[in-house]
Amino acid sequence: MSRLLKRMRDWVSNGWNTSGSTSTSDQTIVCSSSAGEVHRLPLDIFIHILQLLEPKDAARVAAVCKSWKLIVFDNTLWMYYLKNQQDGLSILFAETKIRSRSPHTAIRRHMLSFMHIYGQRLQSPGAIIVDAGAGYCKIGWSKYDSPSVRFATSVEFGDMESSLDHRVYHFFETVYSSMHVKPSKQPVILTTPIGLHDAAEVSSLQLTKAVIKALVCMMVPTASIVSQTTLALFASRRTSGILVNIGFRETQVVPIVNTLTCPGVISVKVGGLHLTRYLRRRLRRRNVQVPSLYTARTLKENLCYVALDYWAELRKDTKASYKVGSEGLYTLNKERFQTGEILFKPHIAGRNVIGLHQAVASCINSCQYVKAKKDRNWYKTIVLAGGTANLPGLAERLEKELHDLLPPSISHGIRVILSPYGADAAWHGAKMVGNLSSFQKSWCFNRVNV
Numbered sequence: 001m002s003r004l005l006k007r008m009r010d011w012v013s014n015g016w017n018t019s020g021s022t023s024t025s026d027q028t029i030v031c032s033s034s035a036g037e038v039h040r041l042p043l044d045i046f047i048h049i050l051q052l053l054e055p056k057d058a059a060r061v062a063a064v065c066k067s068w069k070l071i072v073f074d075n076t077l078w079m080y081y082l083k084n085q086q087d088g089l090s091i092l093f094a095e096t097k098i099r100s101r102s103p104h105t106a107i108r109r110h111m112l113s114f115m116h117i118y119g120q121r122l123q124s125p126g127a128i129i130v131d132a133g134a135g136y137c138k139i140g141w142s143k144y145d146s147p148s149v150r151f152a153t154s155v156e157f158g159d160m161e162s163s164l165d166h167r168v169y170h171f172f173e174t175v176y177s178s179m180h181v182k183p184s185k186q187p188v189i190l191t192t193p194i195g196l197h198d199a200a201e202v203s204s205l206q207l208t209k210a211v212i213k214a215l216v217c218m219m220v221p222t223a224s225i226v227s228q229t230t231l232a233l234f235a236s237r238r239t240s241g242i243l244v245n246i247g248f249r250e251t252q253v254v255p256i257v258n259t260l261t262c263p264g265v266i267s268v269k270v271g272g273l274h275l276t277r278y279l280r281r282r283l284r285r286r287n288v289q290v291p292s293l294y295t296a297r298t299l300k301e302n303l304c305y306v307a308l309d310y311w312a313e314l315r316k317d318t319k320a321s322y323k324v325g326s327e328g329l330y331t332l333n334k335e336r337f338q339t340g341e342i343l344f345k346p347h348i349a350g351r352n353v354i355g356l357h358q359a360v361a362s363c364i365n366s367c368q369y370v371k372a373k374k375d376r377n378w379y380k381t382i383v384l385a386g387g388t389a390n391l392p393g394l395a396e397r398l399e400k401e402l403h404d405l406l407p408p409s410i411s412h413g414i415r416v417i418l419s420p421y422g423a424d425a426a427w428h429g430a431k432m433v434g435n436l437s438s439f440q441k442s443w444c445f446n447r448v449n450v
């Protein structure tokens, strides 16, 4: 095998195929004599040898003869190369399921040339992703592994006294200067809703206009604006399911079918900030002084979890400690699971809203008759995203509550899945979109500088 591989590498590096045609006498000699032993190999072994070559070398091998060209151009080889990259499964998912923004123009797999897709992905400039959540903004280039810059969104939207246009412009200036890129060099993907601190005062149309104005002023070449929840679902390699985003100030339960949000979205005004405040209040009641919300947040993120059975948990010793910087060691007991409990019983934190399990059950009831392509039970997959979804035990508890709440005919087969990316789920969904071979053609609906 290694001898054959070496010979193939030699053919490639000696430039037998530089003309790109199979009709020269030299190339005929390659096919009929030097390549003779390769021609006798079973096809799968020949493909395996090709897989050991660099993709650019495999592409050159195609010029040796017609039968090699057929094998090299076949999708099997290029799907292998795509799958073997970092995040290969996500790349294949993206290129086959979300190439087109509209699910109605989905292209069949056998009509795609994966060799072409591979080449286009190499040439793609990627995109700057701006996921401006209500609490935290995550920014990075789509070719990075994860967001490279994070900051509190409200801080960078600037002075509350200045005009909306000015604040949005200031925000994008911060984005580009922190990324050290010129706005005119890269397309941008912006997730919605944009977490402008006082968004209630501003209509989404006003905000969109201000965003487009800022991007035009900055000469951004193209832009794409996509919903956070749809992107978070993509990040778990799905196009249908119920996406539960536990955000900064609220939780959204969003039914998505074949990439489109369908009626039945439920918003509950409980988010990570409420859990942090509740933990701080409970600790103060025990005379534990927590100087800042930042400290409470750190304790929450490092010590809190969700109990599978709340009443059984109360009978256990659940003490655990955590050192917060120079402030010292904090010891939490029941607060460790009582904090997350407000997701299911918001009234204990003084919030007059329904619990997470009730919101999800209500969403399931309202959308279970919507049909998804090839998946009758799409609504039985519930994907948890957002920072608070990282609380250990949350997925198991929600699944248990749903089984208790819904009739067996509906609850049978329900699965609650944790997004692999937590708070960064929307960013990672945007990364899939921004690196697509079809990104600029299919997803950038607006050439903002014309």
Ligand SMILES: Nc1ncnc2c1ncn2[C@@H]1O[C@H](COP(=O)(O)OP(=O)(O)OP(=O)(O)O)[C@@H](O)[C@H]1O
Residues within 6 Å of the ligand: 132, 133, 134, 135, 136, 137, 195, 245, 246, 247, 248, 249, 250, 271, 272, 273, 276, 297, 300, 301, 302, 385, 386, 387, 388, 389, 390, 391, 422, 423
């Ligand atoms: N490991 C963790 N455990 C518990 N909570 C966490 C963890 N990591 C992050 N969080 C919480 O998640 C919240 C922020 O979530 P996220 O970044 O998803 O919000 P956002 O994107 O700004 O909000 P939105 O989705 O509403 O726009 C914070 O309250 C943070 O404390």
